[in-house]
Amino acid sequence: MASPAVTPPGLPLSAVPAAAASALVVRRGGRVILDGLTFTIASGRVTGLLGPSGCGKTTLMRALVGVQMITAGQVELLGLPAGDPRLRHRVGYATQDQAVYTDLTLAENLRYFGAVLGLARARRADAFARIVAELDLGGLENRLVGTFSGGQLARAGLAVALLGQPELLVLDEPTVGLDPVLRRDLWAMFHRLAAAGTSLVVSSHVMDEAARCDDLLFMREGRFLAAATPQEMLARTSTADLESAFLSLASRSEPAQL
Amino acid sequence: MIAAASNVAAPVRWALTWATARRVLEQLRHDPRTIAMMIAVPAVLMILLRYVLDSPVALNRFAPEFIGVFPFVVMFIVAAVTTQRERARGTLERLMAMPMGKLDLLLGYAIAFGVVACVQVGVVLAVSLTWLGVQLPGSVVTLVMVAVLDALLGMSLGLFASAFARTEFQAVQFMPAFVLPQALLCGIVVARDQMTPALRWLSDALPLSYAVDAMQQISTGASWAGPVNRDIGVILGFTAAALIGGALTLRRRTR
Numbered sequence: 136m137a138s139p140a141v142t143p144p145g146l147p148l149s150a151v152p153a154a155a156a157s158a159l160v161v162r163r164g165g166r167v168i169l170d171g172l173t174f175t176i177a178s179g180r181v182t183g184l185l186g187p188s189g190c191g192k193t194t195l196m197r198a199l200v201g202v203q204m205i206t207a208g209q210v211e212l213l214g215l216p217a218g219d220p221r222l223r224h225r226v227g228y229a230t231q232d233q234a235v236y237t238d239l240t241l242a243e244n245l246r247y248f249g250a251v252l253g254l255a256r257a258r259r260a261d262a263f264a265r266i267v268a269e270l271d272l273g274g275l276e277n278r279l280v281g282t283f284s285g286g287q288l289a290r291a292g293l294a295v296a297l298l299g300q301p302e303l304l305v306l307d308e309p310t311v312g313l314d315p316v317l318r319r320d321l322w323a324m325f326h327r328l329a330a331a332g333t334s335l336v337v338s339s340h341v342m343d344e345a346a347r348c349d350d351l352l353f354m355r356e357g358r359f360l361a362a363a364t365p366q367e368m369l370a371r372t373s374t375a376d377l378e379s380a381f382l383s384l385a386s387r388s389e390p391a392q393l
Numbered sequence: 394m395i396a397a398a399s400n401v402a403a404p405v406r407w408a409l410t411w412a413t414a415r416r417v418l419e420q421l422r423h424d425p426r427t428i429a430m431m432i433a434v435p436a437v438l439m440i441l442l443r444y445v446l447d448s449p450v451a452l453n454r455f456a457p458e459f460i461g462v463f464p465f466v467v468m469f470i471v472a473a474v475t476t477q478r479e480r481a482r483g484t485l486e487r488l489m490a491m492p493m494g495k496l497d498l499l500l501g502y503a504i505a506f507g508v509v510a511c512v513q514v515g516v517v518l519a520v521s522l523t524w525l526g527v528q529l530p531g532s533v534v535t536l537v538m539v540a541v542l543d544a545l546l547g548m549s550l551g552l553f554a555s556a557f558a559r560t561e562f563q564a565v566q567f568m569p570a571f572v573l574p575q576a577l578l579c580g581i582v583v584a585r586d587q588m589t590p591a592l593r594w595l596s597d598a599l600p601l602s603y604a605v606d607a608m609q610q611i612s613t614g615a616s617w618a619g620p621v622n623r624d625i626g627v628i629l630g631f632t633a634a635a636l637i638g639g640a641l642t643l644r645r646r647t648r
Contacts, residue, residue, distance in 0.1 A: 163648055200490045204646045218646065223492040234483030238420045247419075250412035251491050279423060295487070 151214040153178040153303050153334030154199055159208035161194050168194045170357040171208070176336060176350070178213075178303075181329050183348030184338040185381070191357045192338040193231065196307050199336065200228045212303060224252065227301035231308050233292035237281035241272060241291055244280060245298065252299040266294045269324060271317075286313050293321075304328065304335045310344065322347045342378040353381055360384040406497050413501020417475070418508065431471065431509060435463035435517040443525045456527045457536060457612040458581050460517055461604045464510045464544035466576075470568050472506060472551030476639075477564040480555070485643070495640045502552065503545055503636070510544030511537075531611035535621065539611065542628050543604040547572075549635035550600070556642030575601035580609070600631035 154176040161169040168191050176182045184192050197203035198210055201218025210217035213225055235244050242263070249259045267273055270290040275283070280291050293309055306325075310318045322344075325335050329349070337348065345351055346365050353360040353368070361368060361384050365377060372383040421428055442459060446452050479485040488498065514537055521527040529536065554571055558564035576582075578596040585596050585606075596602045607624035 202486050202490055202646055204648055220492070223490060226490070228487065228490045230483045230486065232483045234487040236416070236420060236484060237482070238423050239416065240423075243416070243419050247412055247416040248487075248491070251409060251488060251493050253408070253492060 151178065152176055152211075153180075153182075154210070154212045154336065156198075156210045157208055159195075159198060159210055160206045161191075161198060161203060162206040163194075168357055169198065169205075172357075172359060174352060174359065174362055176334065176352075178334040179329055179332050180349040181325050181335045181337060181347070182350040182352065183345055184336060184352050184354060185342065185345045185348075185377075186340065186354030188340050190354045192340075192354060193307055195354070196228075196305050196336065196338060199305050200226055224299060225302045227296035227299060227304045229292045229296035229304075229306045229309055231311070233288050235280050235288070235291050235295060238279065240277050240279055241267075241283075241294070242276040244291065245294060248295045249298055254299065262298055262300070266297050269297070270294050271320070286317055289313060290317075290321075302333060304333060306335065306337045308338050308340070310337075310339065311341070318344075342376075342381060345377040345381075351377075353384055355385055355388070358388070360388055405500060406494060409493060409497035410501045410504065413498055414504035414508075417502055417505035420475075421505075421509065427471075428509075431467055432513055432516050435460075435467070435513055436520045438463065439517050439521055439525065449526065449528075452525065453528050454612060455581070456521050456525070457529065457531075457608040458605050460514065460521065460536065460540050461543050461608040462576065462579070462581070462601065463517060464513055464540055465547035465601060465604060466568070466572055467513065468506055468510060468544045468547035469551040469554070469572055470565065471509075472502065472548040473555040473558065473564040473567055474561055475502075476552050476555035477558050477561055481561070486647075489643070489645045495643045498643070499549075499552065499636050499639055503548060506548045507541060507545055510541045510548075513544070514540040529612065530614035536608070536611050539604065539607045539621075539625065539628070542625065542632070543601075546600055546604065546628050546632045546635070549632045549639060552639040553635045553642065556639070572601075575599045578602065579605040581605055600628060603627040603631075 152175045155174065157173045159169055159172040160167070172195065184195065186192055194203055198205055199212060199217055201222065212222055215222055236247070239247070245263050245266070246259070249262060254262055267276065270293060272287070272290055272294060275287060280288065283291060289309060289312075293306070296304060296306065310321055313321070325337060329335055339345070348365065350362070350364055351368055352362050360381070361371070363371065368377060368380045369375070372380040374380045374383055439456065439459060442455060443452055446455065518533070518537065518540075522529065522533075550571065551567075554567045555564050558567060578588075578592060578599055579601040580596065585593060585602065588596060603624040607621050607628070610618065610621045610624065
């Protein structure tokens with residue numbers, strides 16, 4: 136029996152959402168981290184997951200890539216249940232703490248993770264050159280990652296996530312603490328990737344990054360305040376900037392205080 | 394995609410195993426001080442032992458046992474700390490989100506540490522047999538093999554123990570907690586047949602006892618005799634059990 140969730144061959148990719156969840160609950164140590172989230176993330180777009188530190192962004196991203204135990208609900212990526220072994224080639228994940236080997240050079244990191252992703256030897260050199268150029272890491276290939284600056288380290292983590300040319304990229308706060316010029320360049324790259332068909336989910340707690348996303352998920356205390364495009368967020372709240380929109384939505388979600 | 398799906402059932406994918414072994418060795422290569430200590434410390438301790446005992450008869454008896462215990466202890470610490478780091482730095486989580494098999498990862502570690510153990514045992518053995526004049530009636534090949542198996546045993550127990558360490562400090566503390574009781578009960582300090590029944594029983598249940606017993610057999614001239622084979626079997630059994638235990642502690646999904 137074919138599960139309805141599995142994409143029939145030949146169906147255009149855009150017909151399947153990049154990710155979807157229904158009534159997703161994660162509880163940890165008696166605390167509710169994700170409180171019944173239901174959402175759809177469109178493919179080929181940059182979706183921003185915006186909310187304050189500790190609101191559950193990282194847990195949600197971990198649930199998406201299938202490394203988080205979930206208490207209830209369903210999560211699907213590219214039409215497959217999260218954590219399905221077939222997704223391991225198709226989803227790229229960059230954690231907040233970079234998760235690269237600091238006691239290896241950049242080239243050694245890329246070669247190892249490239250081998251893990253099963254990149255053919257012939258394709259590997261091309262993939263490395265493309266990523267090193269894209270992330271402006273040229274000249275750093277033979278330096279130990281442990282000697283990198285914060286910005287270089289963040290890009291090294293991204294480089295590994297981009298290695299396998301995944302269909303879906305899940306990036307946890309990839310631009311935090313970076314130089315504004317570098318941040319602008321990274322957002323430009325995210326949009327280039329999206330234009331080429333990659334779906335991206337990017338988290339941030341910095342509201343001025345919200346405007347750079349195609350779609351927004353505003354998150355607070357394990358729940359969504361709203362899911363819309365930046366323009367819709369402003370229109371819905373009659374505000375001039377997304378920070379005010381967030382505040383307006385946050386106060387509406389607390390009827391007890393009104 | 395079909396190829397990817399068929400990968401799931403494959404028990405070991407050697408490309409991933411080799412890549413992991415190479416990566417672990419590259420990490421060590423960038424840390425020459427650790428390599429120097431791993432290689433030199435057992436040899437230096439052996440030299441110290443030679444002068445502390447100051448008796449060729451006693452040295453001939455103790456040297457093989459120590460050659461069996463050093464790699465076990467060193468590999469236990471190195472493996473416990475390396476794996477704990479892998480967990481704490483998020484690289485394990487990244488690998489688990491990638492098409493990396495748990496067995497591929499563990500065998501990669503085993504190969505890399507096995508190579509290091511060979512060098513370590515080779516150096517301490519060369520120093521012992523030449524400079525220190527240790528006489529070995531048994532087979533050198535058997536001794537090296539048992540010593541490398543001891544190293545792999547220490548490595549697999551270290552991997553397993555690291556699952557219960559939240560910090561590198563804790564991982565290092567497991568050395569005295571896991572290893573020192575075994576060192577006391579393995580038959581070096583007191584012969585096993587002179588222990589009280591309860592201690593003897595405990596000694597029988599601990600893997601290092603078999604490592605030391607094998608070395609004692611070899612040092613008295615028995616090479617491929619039954620007792621050595623039995624000891625090797627027990628060491629391999631403990632290693633396999635610890636690796637399976639280690640694989641079970643590598644979770645794809647965590648809380």
